[in-house]
Amino acid sequence: MSKFWAYLKTNSFRNNFLAAIGSVVLILLIAYFSLGYYTRHGEGAPVPKLKGLSIERASDMLSQQGFKYQVDSVYVLDQAPGTVIEQDPDAGTNVKSGRTIYLTVVTRLAPNIALPDISQSTYREAIATLTNFGLKIGDTTYRSDIARDRILEIRFGGQVIKPGTKLPKGSKIDLVLGDGAGASEVNIPDLVNLDLDAAKFSIKGAGLTIGTITYQGAISDSTNLVVVSQFPAKTDSLSKTSIGTRINLTVSQGKKTDEQQPQQ
Structure with a gap:
């Protein structure tokens, strides 16, 4: 040692x-x-600022400076189609000539989405749901109904649409809301022996709402259905109901069995 x-x-x-x-x-x-x-550390050229440019302008700039590029698309509400919203590497980063720059561009075609079921929702609930689905609220109108601000109808392009209807994301839809006039009462129409279309017309004309339709027996012709019962029904003790009340119908196949008496 x-x-x-x-x-x-x-x-x-x-x-x-x-x-x-x-x-x-x-x-x-x-x-x-x-x-x-x-x-070649420290050599190269800075990546130009491409965010906010059109894809045509951005691609021209990259080609002129010797860069390659790759494009991915995404739909963004309220953004102009064809606009660059993301780039990688970021603007100002020094990279070699020939480097691939990755761009994210707003697609020109909005994807279709299914209209959510908001038929029993309030106006506030409907706004939240539609916004989450990427839809916009257009015009709102009111109609007699016992529940104020309840969604009665959904319209697109002037036509009534149902839940599940495919719409382009970002579309504006119009809403028909209840005005809360629940204190008003109307006569209950007698719908038995009316064909289904005539019964629906009578219900709407009376300021009431079409409820559940139950089909009784075998149905071979959906254009020839007759009401066999309704709820609520007009009786000696019950002749009026509140505006907007839902009238449930039971229908069966066949023609009217009795002559309909004129309404008094």
Whole structure:
């Protein structure tokens, strides 16, 4: 052990130790500068700012500066179609000539979505639901109904549409709401032996709402259906109901069995 400590104090050990350290430092310096030269560190051109430009303008700029590009598309509500909304690398980043720049562009075609069921929702609930589905509220009108601000009808392009109807994302739909006139009462129409279309017409004409339609027996011709019962029904003790009340119908196949008496 004493010889080992004596060796550590010799000039030979000191020279060998310093030479080893110098060799390691030299190797590290050579590797560093070689890597910088190989990768052309610090060379290249800054990526131009492409966000907000049209894809045509952005592609021209990249081609002129020797960059390649790859485009991905996404639909964004209230953004102009064909606009660049994301880029990678970011603007100002130095990259080599020929580098691929990745662009995200707003698609020109809105995807179709299914209209959600908001038929029993309030106006506030409908706004939240439609917004989540990427739809907009257009005009709102009111009609007699016992529940204020309840959704009675949904219209698109002037036509009544049902839940599940496919619409382009971002479409504006119009809503018909109840006005809350529940204190008003109307006569309950007698719908038994009327064909289904005539019964629906009578219900709407009376300021009432078509409820559930139940089909009784085998149905072979959907255009020839007759009402066999209704609820609520007109009786000696019940002749009026509130505006907007839902009238449920039971229908069966066949023609009217009795002559309809004139309404008084």
